[in-house]
Amino acid sequence: MAARFKYLFTLALPLAVAAGGVAWMMGLGGLGGSGDGGITYDTAEINRGQIRRLVTTSGPVRAVVTVSVGSQLSGRIETLSADFNSEVKEGDLLARLEDKTFAARVAQARADLVAAQAGLTNQQAARAKAEAVLRNAKRLLERQETLASKGVASTATLDAAIRDVDVATADIAVIDAQIENAKATIAQREAALRVAELDLERTQILSPIDGTVISRTIDVGQTVAASLQAPELFKIAQDLRRIQIEAQVNEADVGAIRTGNPVEFTVDAYPDERFRGRVTQVRLAALELQSVVTYTVIIEAANDDRRLFPGMTANVQIETARRNDVLRISNDALRFRPRDQAVAPPQSGSAQAAERSERLTDQMRIALKLTDEQTAIVQEATRRAAAVRAERQKAREAQSEAGGNNGAGGGEGGGPAETKSGERRGGNGAGGGDGAARNRFMERLEAALEPTLSAEQKPLLESWRKARQSGRSATVWVLGPDRQPAQQQIRLGIGDEQFAELIGGGLKQGDRVITRQRFAAKK
16 A cells, blocks of 8 residues: 555656646746736846847868978988977978989989080080181192193192082081080080989978978888879978968858958867957858858967967857947847737827937937037927828828728628728838838938038948948837837847847837736736
């Protein structure tokens, strides 16, 4: 029996807890309520503060310039003069290949050059000999011509002398061609010697830049094979006092990123420290992986103490927009929607217009730092606009009443349905018209105010105009005079994880908006 009671108690305990939870959720239990079955609301205050719109991503830390050092020759590593983390200068020796084969090639090329130079000297001597033969042949020809003019020499002897001159001249032409050939051979041998000397020089692997060796892939005695591609022997970071981060940004966020955006990032090695940098490039080449498109954003940062190492993963927050000392509203209020109760009726059109005018004047006076004369211009413009809106509202109400009366006589059932439909259509049209009219009014107001602004105020106007054009509409709920939720239309600017910028609507600093609805338990 004891075992049975123990089993039943163990089974009933979780069931009782679950039932109590369900009763509390449905307002039927006795937990956390006031006993009257009423509804309570959590609210948040609208305050002023800073809003930062951030894009969060990550990426590896890299050196700004990284050079891979390879070998153009194949051979065995004879000596190493640099290791990991070695500081090197341009031209410093990193490693040396065994150079016996290349030195032998240099010696052979040098010997070939000497042989070619000796051949040139030989041809130049032959030409001197041929010139002497030509001079002798010319003297004999002159004697034979003199004797032939006196009738002493025969014609055959004269012809032989002419032939000897022609042969000697041809021999000189042949030797001149051989001399040019010898000179070309010397140029070839010099080029071959230079190639051999270059290969001998390339057995010394030198640093191309000033920097730090961050990678070494060879050891003494290892054979390097260079065929179609030079093998990588070292990797040198040019200057680790500056680093860059290659952050991958989703295509939905990359449109908000611009060159110069400030960046904050952390690395796992220093989780409690935040580093700062700046966006220097947004690369246009897209990377697609499993249907996810990202773009590479290059971020540069200082690393004077060299605490950031290449290869670390940086958790990045890119600031795409910032607003200081602006009205802000909690994001919870933007998500709230009332349930299962009546809401307070909307405020009258004239009261709403007066509130909008007063709010717009205060916003422009603070944002643009308006003087009293400029504030008077805004007040007069908003007063006239409010009067025009009130007249239009009265005209719409009169038209709606007239349409309802006409529809009521049309027959049973059809008239009221048509009246409601007509009211809905009229309301939507008026809303669209009011939005367009408000934009036109703001453009005229800004144009009228601009000539009176100082040089300091004009940039503020541009910022105000951009913020107004980029705003979006939203709905929040506030507690009306009868403690019932009342709907309120507002306009929002930028937002972050907690707040959104409030740039328009019927709310001001210190007002409270509903963020949560609670049902009190009944007793």
